[in-house]
Every structure is written in C-alpha cells, then in structure tokens.
Amino acid sequence: MRKMLAAVSRVLSGAAQKPANRVLVASRNFANDATFEIKKCDLHRLEEGPPVTTVLTREDGLKYYRMMQTVRRMELKADQLYKQKIIRGFCHLCDGQRCVLYCFMLSSLTQEACCVGLEAGINPTDHLITAYRAHGFTFTRGLSVREILAELTGRKGGCAKGKGGSMHMYAKNFYGGNGIVGAQVPLGAGIALACKYNGKDEVCLTLYGDGAANQGQIFEAYNMAALWKLPCIFICENNRYGMGTSVERAAASTDYFKRGDFIPGLRVDGMDILCVREATRFAAAYCRSGKGPILMELQTYRYHGHSMSDPGVSYRTREEIQEVRSKSDPIMLLKDRMVNSNLASVEELKEIDVEVRKEIEDAAQFATADPEPPLEELGYHIYSSDPPFEVRGANQWIKFKSVS
Amino acid sequence: MAAVSGLVRRPLRQVGGGTAPQCPRATPAHPSSSLSILLSPCQVSGLLKRRFHRTAPAALQVTVRDAINQGMDEELERDEKVFLLGEEVAQYDGAYKVSRGLWKKYGDKRIIDTPISEMGFAGIAVGAAMAGLRPICEFMTFNFSMQAIDQVINSAAKTYYMSGGLQPVPIVFRGPNGASAGVAAQHSQCFAAWYGHCPGLKVVSPWSSEDAKGLIKSAIRDNNPVVMLENELMYGVPFEFPAEAQSKDFLIPIGKAKIERQGTHITVVSHSRPVGHCLEAATVLSKEGIECEVINLRTIRPMDIETVEASVMKTNHLVTVEGGWPQFGVGAEICARIMEGPAFNFLDAPAVRVTGADVPMPYAKILEDNSVPQVKDIIFAIKKTLNI
Numbered sequence: 001m002r003k004m005l006a007a008v009s010r011v012l013s014g015a016a017q018k019p020a021n022r023v024l025v026a027s028r029n030f031a032n033d034a035t036f037e038i039k040k041c042d043l044h045r046l047e048e049g050p051p052v053t054t055v056l057t058r059e060d061g062l063k064y065y066r067m068m069q070t071v072r073r074m075e076l077k078a079d080q081l082y083k084q085k086i087i088r089g090f091c092h093l094c095d096g097q098r099c100v101l102y103c104f105m106l107s108s109l110t111q112e113a114c115c116v117g118l119e120a121g122i123n124p125t126d127h128l129i130t131a132y133r134a135h136g137f138t139f140t141r142g143l144s145v146r147e148i149l150a151e152l153t154g155r156k157g158g159c160a161k162g163k164g165g166s167m168h169m170y171a172k173n174f175y176g177g178n179g180i181v182g183a184q185v186p187l188g189a190g191i192a193l194a195c196k197y198n199g200k201d202e203v204c205l206t207l208y209g210d211g212a213a214n215q216g217q218i219f220e221a222y223n224m225a226a227l228w229k230l231p232c233i234f235i236c237e238n239n240r241y242g243m244g245t246s247v248e249r250a251a252a253s254t255d256y257f258k259r260g261d262f263i264p265g266l267r268v269d270g271m272d273i274l275c276v277r278e279a280t281r282f283a284a285a286y287c288r289s290g291k292g293p294i295l296m297e298l299q300t301y302r303y304h305g306h307s308m309s310d311p312g313v314s315y316r317t318r319e320e321i322q323e324v325r326s327k328s329d330p331i332m333l334l335k336d337r338m339v340n341s342n343l344a345s346v347e348e349l350k351e352i353d354v355e356v357r358k359e360i361e362d363a364a365q366f367a368t369a370d371p372e373p374p375l376e377e378l379g380y381h382i383y384s385s386d387p388p389f390e391v392r393g394a395n396q397w398i399k400f401k402s403v404s
Numbered sequence: 405m406a407a408v409s410g411l412v413r414r415p416l417r418q419v420g421g422g423t424a425p426q427c428p429r430a431t432p433a434h435p436s437s438s439l440s441i442l443l444s445p446c447q448v449s450g451l452l453k454r455r456f457h458r459t460a461p462a463a464l465q466v467t468v469r470d471a472i473n474q475g476m477d478e479e480l481e482r483d484e485k486v487f488l489l490g491e492e493v494a495q496y497d498g499a500y501k502v503s504r505g506l507w508k509k510y511g512d513k514r515i516i517d518t519p520i521s522e523m524g525f526a527g528i529a530v531g532a533a534m535a536g537l538r539p540i541c542e543f544m545t546f547n548f549s550m551q552a553i554d555q556v557i558n559s560a561a562k563t564y565y566m567s568g569g570l571q572p573v574p575i576v577f578r579g580p581n582g583a584s585a586g587v588a589a590q591h592s593q594c595f596a597a598w599y600g601h602c603p604g605l606k607v608v609s610p611w612s613s614e615d616a617k618g619l620i621k622s623a624i625r626d627n628n629p630v631v632m633l634e635n636e637l638m639y640g641v642p643f644e645f646p647a648e649a650q651s652k653d654f655l656i657p658i659g660k661a662k663i664e665r666q667g668t669h670i671t672v673v674s675h676s677r678p679v680g681h682c683l684e685a686a687t688v689l690s691k692e693g694i695e696c697e698v699i700n701l702r703t704i705r706p707m708d709i710e711t712v713e714a715s716v717m718k719t720n721h722l723v724t725v726e727g728g729w730p731q732f733g734v735g736a737e738i739c740a741r742i743m744e745g746p747a748f749n750f751l752d753a754p755a756v757r758v759t760g761a762d763v764p765m766p767y768a769k770i771l772e773d774n775s776v777p778q779v780k781d782i783i784f785a786i787k788k789t790l791n792i
Contacts, residue, residue: 176563183558186530189528190530193528194537197532221528
C-alpha cells in the first residue's frame, strides 16, 4: 500500500512539477497495465501497419490523461481570455469547447489526442514542426502553460518574450508555430535532412492540415524527401474543414494518406490517443530504419470554428457537430478505458482535473498580471550574434537599440 | 547652410594630365576579352602594355567566379556543417560553373543537386539551418527566387525576431541577380530593393573578386540569413587579388562600403557591376578635371550610409547608380537617407539617380543596351549635377 502511494505520488508530482499535496487513492490495488484493442489503420503501399492491440501502463495512462486535460483546459482558458480581449489577433485553438454565451455547448475536444499521442510515440530528441494551431504541441514539447499563455497575452514572460504571439512559439526541437499555410512542410523536410546529415537516428514530425495538403510546396517536399530518403514523417491532421471549406469542396482526392503517391501512408484514428501513439511508433521506426519518409493522416474533428472569430456553423450543421462529439471524445475515451480496466479510479482522475485547473488558473493569473515587454526592446532580436545597432522607428528621430 | 535649390556653378580645379595614362588610340581590345566589358580600349591596351614593361605584379588575377568558388571551398573545408544545394550545383559544376570542382571534392552529402523546386528546396534549406546546419542555397538566378521568396522572408528573415531570439537561421541565399545579356524580361530583374526592404535579412552585392570572396565567406560565417546578389556578367572578369585576399581567413565585413576611388568634386555611389561603369566614367571625367569619389556599397542591408554621408559632406554632390528599376530602388533609399542626415546641408544640388530604365527588359540589343545605365548616362548625370 505504501509502495502504491509512493508510486502514485511520484507520478503525479513528476507530471505536475510540484509536490503532490494530497492524493486521494481508493483503497484497492490498481492494475499495472492493460491491453486494449485499437482500430486498424488503412494502409497505402505498406504490407503491414501498426499493431491492433497495445499495452497501456498505469503510469503512462495517468501521464497522458493529465497532459490532455492540461491542453484542453489551456485552450479553454485561451478561449476565455480571447473573449475578454486580453488575447489579440489570431487565436487558433486545439479544442472544441465553446463558451456558454454562444447558445451552443460543445462538450469535447479533438486535437489533444494528436499532440499527446504523437509525443508519446517519439523521443524528446526527435523534432517536430507544425502550422499555426500550435499551443498544444508547444506544451507537449516541453514548455509550461505559463509561458504559453503569457505569450498569447503578449507579455514579457511569454516564451517568445511577447514578440511572436499565438503562431510563433518555439522550444527545443520544436520549430513553431508557422503562419504561412504549407511553408512548414519543406522546413520539416529540411530538419529531417539535418537529422540524416548528422547521423543521429532522429526523425522529424512535419504536420499540416487538410487545407494545407493542397499546397504545391508540399508535393515538392514529398519528392525531395523520397528522393533523398529523409527521415521525415509527414502528418496530415484532417479535421475535415479548411476554415469554412469542407474537404469535399477543396480536394479532388480526400485520401490524404495516399497523396504522397510514392510515399507509403497510413490513415489513423486521430481521436484515440493509443491509436495515434502506436501509429507514430510504427512510423518513427520506419524512418529510423533508413527507408525514407512516411505519411500519416490523423482523422480528427474540429468542434470549434476555424479560429476565435468563426462561430463554425455557417458551413456545417449543428447536428453534425453534436453527432461527432457524442461519439468520440479523446479524453473521455481514455478515461473510460482506464477506469474500466482498473488502471485508475474516477476519484483519482478527478483529482488530476482539480490540479490541472489550478495550474491553468495560476498560469492565467501570471499571463494577465505579467507586464508587457518594455518598449526599449522593440528593436531587439533582428540579428543573431551581432553587436548592438540602431533600428529606425516610425520617424527618423525615433531610434530603437537592437541587441541580438 | 548651402542653398539647396538652384545649381551652384563651382569653378573646377584644373588638373593637369589626368590620372589615366595618355595612350594613342590603340587597336580596340580583342572582342572576346572579358576586360573589354570593364575598361575602355585605351585602358585595356594600356594594361597589356604595362604587363610587358614591368615585372609581374605580386597580386594575382582572379575572376569573380573563381573568387566565389574559393570562398565556398574554404568555408566547406573549415566547417563540416556548411553545405551547398541548388539546381545543377553538383554534377554539372554549377549552371555558371561557380561551384566547379566542389562536388568532386566534397561528394553527395555536402554538394546537393536539387530538382526544379525552388519553393521546396529553399524551405528545406531554411529548415536545415533552423536545425543547426549552415546551408548555402543557390538560386540559378534570383528571378527564380521569387517562387521561393516566402521561405526567404517569412521563414528565414523574420524567425529570429518572432521567436524572441530563440531560433537563429544561419543560411546564405546566393546566385546571379539583375541584367545579363539578351535574356529578356523574365530573366533580368534586380532584387536588391526587394530583399533590401526586409528587416532580419542581410543583403550583400559584390563587384570585384575580392568583394566576392570576402563577402561570401562573411556571409557563410554569419549566423543570420544573408542574400548575396552576384552578377552573371561579372563572373568571368578578372581582378587583381591583393595578398590579404589570398588568405583563408580573408573576410569583408558585412555593412561596410568601400571607397574605390578618392575624389573631391562629386560622390558617385553604386553596387555590383555598375561600380565598374562608375570608375570608367570617373576616368573619362578626370581628363576634364572632374574628380569623382566612387563608392562601392558592397552591402545593401545594413547600408553603410555613414560612408556616403562623409563623402557628400566633402564633395557636396551626389549621384547614385544602380542596375535596378528606379521606383523604390536603392538610389531612392540613399537619397531619402541623405535628406534625413547631416549631409543634406552640404548638398549644392539635388541628389540624382541613374538606374535601369523603367521597363521590363527588352530583348533586341539596342533596346537592352539602353535599358541599363551606360557610362555615358553616368557622365551626363554627373555633369548635370555639377551644372557643367
């Protein structure tokens, strides 16, 4: 019993990065792990795909649950802050929950299974790049909720010191956060080239959406990645809508996992974190073996509008949204699995919910209270590794110092 | 404060003899001589004559092409993170043979032939730079860089700033820029103003061989995205290569202009191939007693306006010369900055620009010749400014 307590508290304290205050643990033994069946992936130019069963340990399950809840809560908080006009500009969220003010309540979320599942399938030394819907990935790649929310609110404690905002967050082995649709795909192939060049067995996950999948430069990247056998996992997050345009209205072929043509592909249930994890492990092993690039299509759904300014109902029906959310919620799916297999108790998971909420509240507090970056730093970071110089302001008498 | 409006007739100092050697009108230089692009027939034969009459000079003659080749070779050897990619750079030795011999020496890993996919391979190069390598991305000409310009500006130039100083992009984009000969409108555009416009980029524009070598080496060692605008017509032109340029650590600082020729009557600022035309014009005018100070910008961004200002404060007159189109060009920027700075009060006449004609480049030789600044156009502009 004592061992169990210690193990649980270690897991929770490790994940929360602060000592667990109190742990409510049902007085029963939990299973260490359980085996689950996962959906078989559709394959393109592959003889075999990822396994159809997977083992989930209690430790991993709790970790994934906490991470997904954190991403969701963080996105909900961002939603709230945007509506309060504390966050400006573009705010592309990973979750689907809407504020109750809009007479429309969406319960769950969608794309957290992707960011947590992908991270679970790779190593911290691997690389990841995505487009502008990047907050979840910024978190799973190692930055704190504090730094992310403070960047959204444009404060000096933000991960980019308030210079980048929602679409331009960077971390170790995480290359943003890119605003131009599709441009991140050749960048990702280039990072994969560096992986191969350095000979360190690392891979690069290069994400794009169903909307971006029609960009020409992506096909240029496919060609060169295949030609040069770059260890690049191209990942299409298909949430069925590019802004207001459904996939049927944008793509002559909506089999995104096949559109790499000569590149093998798999279509993955993006709402099931275990499915995403197994597919990612499979794809990473493929790349690491030197066979070249591979393509994964993650089927997911965007409950939200495209961004905060889009109610999301002018181009689809409420019935459609309701149907999807009632059948597949990635967090509920994981929770049910864990509880039903005795990997965790309902109370324990509720405890995690409480801790996550607190973490997000604290982070939001910081993000609202932290001062904006000082005006003197407006000219900073134009060039790297250079001596300071002067940058012109709005007229010739206004000068800003630029420090690297 | 000197009057700005109205040209002031200033008595010119009569200089005896001029600076160029007085030679009888010799036979025109051999038409295939690359020197004839740069110098008048008089000077060519003069140079050739000098060779016979003196012992060989200590500095050697190196073409711009070989200078860039040397610079890249030295940097490839010095740092294994440096690599070159682009169309035909490897097995073809470079579309203009600038990368001749490099693939043989360094192999497939470091010298990479790409398919015709500018946006794709420029993005790949930027991604590789983000991940810590030091790519040299060649555009066969900068006209094709337009297809990839989003990667140059949005992915390379802005990233260090957007990331709050976390993500540097140590990449070099290089290739021939501007007018060539008979390649018509889609292959003749100058991008100095386009790239020079953007914060986060450095933009260099070599003229001579020593410029080319020093700048490519500095660009490769720089941790920022650098655009190097070469010139196809200059590749084959030999220049004297001073002793220090032969060193493996010879660098020319980015952001510093060079005064190619001292003068007192007027400042003539230029970059790339037109620098040679300015020197030619200066030689001609010198015989009439007009001494031009010719400045080779070397760097478009960050521009060394201080050198131009100091010169204008000495000469009181300014003419800018460039190959690109007049509107929103390099010369326009120089004039605006001169107005804003201390040199304005020293101008005795409005600053004047000599540029390419405001048309897409035509094909027929007579039309093309008149679409780029010629020596006579520079001389005319100088005399107008000096009210002669």
